[in-house]
Amino acid sequence: MARKYKPVELPLRQVPAALATEEATCPNCNDRHAGVVGRMGLRLVFRCGRCLVRFHRIAPTSGLA
Numbered sequence: 023m024a025r026k027y028k029p030v031e032l033p034l035r036q037v038p039a040a041l042a043t044e045e046a047t048c049p050n051c052n053d054r055h056a057g058v059v060g061r062m063g064l065r066l067v068f069r070c071g072r073c074l075v076r077f078h079r080i081a082p083t084s085g086l087a
């Protein structure tokens with residue numbers, strides 16, 4: 023699936039390739055395949071492909087430090 027999006031909100035930094043395939047569960051609709059769209063500090067920013075909610079999660083590794 024295409025993963026295109028327009029970065030029209032807060033400027034997100036790119037995530038390392040090792041983290042770019044992380045998936046998280048959407049807190050809104052519980053879709054388990056929300057994908058990474060960037061990061062803010064040590065938090066990964068995910069966006070749900072179903073309801074488009076954005077949410078943060080602490081990065082699972084220290085690779086961003």
Ligand SMILES: [Zn+2]
Nearest residue numbers: 048051070073
């Ligand atoms: Zn969702």
